[in-house]
Amino acid sequence: MIYIIGNNLKSILLRNAALKAGLDADICESVNDIQEECDLIILNTEEDLESRQAEVAVLAEKTSAPIAATISLNYACAMAKNATDKSRIVAIRTMEDEYIGEYIELTKTFDTDESVYAKVLEILKSFNGRVAEVPDIIGGIFYRIMFLNSNMSAYLVSEGVTVTDVDNSMRYGANIKRPSLQIADEIGLDRVLEILTVLYHETGRPAYRPCPLLKQMVNAGRLGKKTGQGFYTYD
Amino acid sequence: MEFKKIGIVGTGLMGGGIAQVCAQVGYETVSFDVNEAAFERTKGLIQGSMDKMVAKGKFTQEFVNEVLGRMSYTTDITKLADCDIVVEAVFENLDIKLNVLKQVEEVVSEKCLIFTNTSALSITTLSTVLKHRGRFMGTHFFAPVPAMKLLELVPGLDTTDETYEGAVQWAQSIKKITIKAPDTCGFITNRLFPLPQNEGAELLALGVDPYDIDAAWIMFNQAPVGTLSIVDTGGSHTTLGCLTSIYEGNEDDRYRPHPYIKRLVSAGRLGVKTGQGIFKW
Numbered sequence: 001m002i003y004i005i006g007n008n009l010k011s012i013l014l015r016n017a018a019l020k021a022g023l024d025a026d027i028c029e030s031v032n033d034i035q036e037e038c039d040l041i042i043l044n045t046e047e048d049l050e051s052r053q054a055e056v057a058v059l060a061e062k063t064s065a066p067i068a069a070t071i072s073l074n075y076a077c078a079m080a081k082n083a084t085d086k087s088r089i090v091a092i093r094t095m096e097d098e099y100i101g102e103y104i105e106l107t108k109t110f111d112t113d114e115s116v117y118a119k120v121l122e123i124l125k126s127f128n129g130r131v132a133e134v135p136d137i138i139g140g141i142f143y144r145i146m147f148l149n150s151n152m153s154a155y156l157v158s159e160g161v162t163v164t165d166v167d168n169s170m171r172y173g174a175n176i177k178r179p180s181l182q183i184a185d186e187i188g189l190d191r192v193l194e195i196l197t198v199l200y201h202e203t204g205r206p207a208y209r210p211c212p213l214l215k216q217m218v219n220a221g222r223l224g225k226k227t228g229q230g231f232y233t234y235d
Numbered sequence: 236m237e238f239k240k241i242g243i244v245g246t247g248l249m250g251g252g253i254a255q256v257c258a259q260v261g262y263e264t265v266s267f268d269v270n271e272a273a274f275e276r277t278k279g280l281i282q283g284s285m286d287k288m289v290a291k292g293k294f295t296q297e298f299v300n301e302v303l304g305r306m307s308y309t310t311d312i313t314k315l316a317d318c319d320i321v322v323e324a325v326f327e328n329l330d331i332k333l334n335v336l337k338q339v340e341e342v343v344s345e346k347c348l349i350f351t352n353t354s355a356l357s358i359t360t361l362s363t364v365l366k367h368r369g370r371f372m373g374t375h376f377f378a379p380v381p382a383m384k385l386l387e388l389v390p391g392l393d394t395t396d397e398t399y400e401g402a403v404q405w406a407q408s409i410k411k412i413t414i415k416a417p418d419t420c421g422f423i424t425n426r427l428f429p430l431p432q433n434e435g436a437e438l439l440a441l442g443v444d445p446y447d448i449d450a451a452w453i454m455f456n457q458a459p460v461g462t463l464s465i466v467d468t469g470g471s472h473t474t475l476g477c478l479t480s481i482y483e484g485n486e487d488d489r490y491r492p493h494p495y496i497k498r499l500v501s502a503g504r505l506g507v508k509t510g511q512g513i514f515k516w
């Protein structure tokens with residue numbers, strides 16, 4: 001049995017992946033709803049560091065199951081900070097869209113027990129997607145690699161290149177079907193800006209320095225598809 | 236504008252491909268090179284590329300013969316005299332290119348457009364060697380030219396609107412999709428390509444598995460190949476060269492080559508052609 005805590009789309013997609021793999025899985029509202037023992041708990045509540053640390057501590061106290069906390073821009077080891085038994089805690093990271101469940105990053109903390117890690121790995125692998133074993137680096141693979149070109153593309157637009165030309169560059173120069181300004185609009189420019197800001201602060205690497213145009217667009221409420229206007233216009 | 240005859244200077248991988256796509260749509264082509272040995276090699280590439288199209292049933296043998304009949308080769312630069320467009324595709328070296336462009340302008344007519352296929356040199360800098368700078372601009376193709384649809388059009392500071400429109404018209408006739416790029420090192424495409432590769436190198440140095448990076452890349456971008464596989468296909472030295480030229484050319488820190496890529500190159504791990512790069516081949 002897998003319990004997924006947090007009532008949101010990502011939980012539903014993770015549950016579906018588990019069900020498809022023939023595992024029992026259920027979604028719970030909060031840590032208080034966990035009553036019985038299970039094989040894995042995926043903690044997918046809102047990613048606020050302090051409340052997460054408190055939730056992990058409660059779960060570690062009340063169960064003996066491995067606990068996988070979903071993270072995006074936090075460190076895995078931060079999740080375990082307040083738990084009495086840190087050995088049962090790992091972190092997982094998914095993509096932000098329809099590929100949730102098909103691609104999962106698994107990260108251990110300083111204290112994760114090898115057998116716990118192996119067990120979680122086995123469960124996640126049975127979901128039939130790709131499981132990337134990633135060291136505890138900020139943003140993991142997904143956030144560190146996938147928004148670089150959205151940022152650079154925004155810089156190119158600020159230099160006067162048209163939105164269509166920027167996306168056509170990768171579309172016809174690399175046969176990429178989902179070019180980076182389209183991605184930025186789909187994920188939301190506010191989220192892309194947040195990702196870049198965190199990565200730039202944490203790594204100091206200049207490729208993550210957020211483009212001022214992104215900030216302007218976010219300030220103007222042009223957040224992408226969800227507001228009808230981003231780099232592209234939507235009706 | 237009316238274009239009939241296209242001259243191509245430098246008959247290597249790119250020059251050959253550009254001549255081929257021109258001849259395929261009916262232009263007469265004159266390929267000039269200083270090295271006669273380049274002709275046989277490039278003719279072989281063109282033949283191979285068109286044979287594939289015949290095998291796929293896209294071209295008839297008759298069509299191929301017609302195309303080949305429109306293509307000529309010469310080591311005599313004066314044969315470019317009656318060209319309407321001359322495209323320069325010699326080695327990527329500023330002095331060689333400046334020298335060649337000057338020679339070209341001496342033999343062509345005043346209304347002939349002159350384009351360069353440079354990957355990373357400044358169009359404006361190259362134009363300074365010409366008397367009539369307005370007729371000059373960058374047309375940056377991608378390899379293999381017959382297969383890749385993209386063409387970056389790069390005006391320099393002095394390029395006239397008429398020249399730019401001529402380039403658009405010619406590009407459409409050879410069935411390319413054009414994008415208008417600023418005259419900065421790397422234009423558009425080469426400024427996008429290497430960033431995920433360079434930050435990917437940082438992740439490799441931190442112990443991430445390259446297969447995971449490529450798998451995530453392919454899935455999220457709906458891409459045909461992984462970003463790190465591209466490094467190995469083109470060669471890690473090519474990626475290093477591309478990063479270095481943009482880092483230095485634009486004084487842009489984002490392209491400072493990651494030490495991991497330098498290490499690959501210094502170890503001779505160039506990629507597919509040496510059997511080992513980021514991946515084992």
Ligand SMILES: NC(=O)c1ccc[n+]([C@@H]2O[C@H](COP(=O)([O-])OP(=O)(O)OC[C@H]3O[C@@H](n4cnc5c(N)ncnc54)[C@H](O)[C@@H]3O)[C@@H](O)[C@H]2O)c1
Pocket residue numbers: 244245246247248249250267268269270273324325326327328331335352353354355375376377378
């Ligand atoms: N290879 C690529 O993927 C690619 C992509 C885009 C742009 N480019 C650019 O296209 C240009 C050509 O690249 P390539 O890969 O075809 O190179 P290449 O080495 O295959 O061919 C260059 C040719 O130029 C000839 N040449 C050299 N000096 C000459 C001169 N003074 N006069 C006449 N011919 C001369 C050489 O004999 C050779 O045949 C370069 O500027 C390169 O940066 C290359």
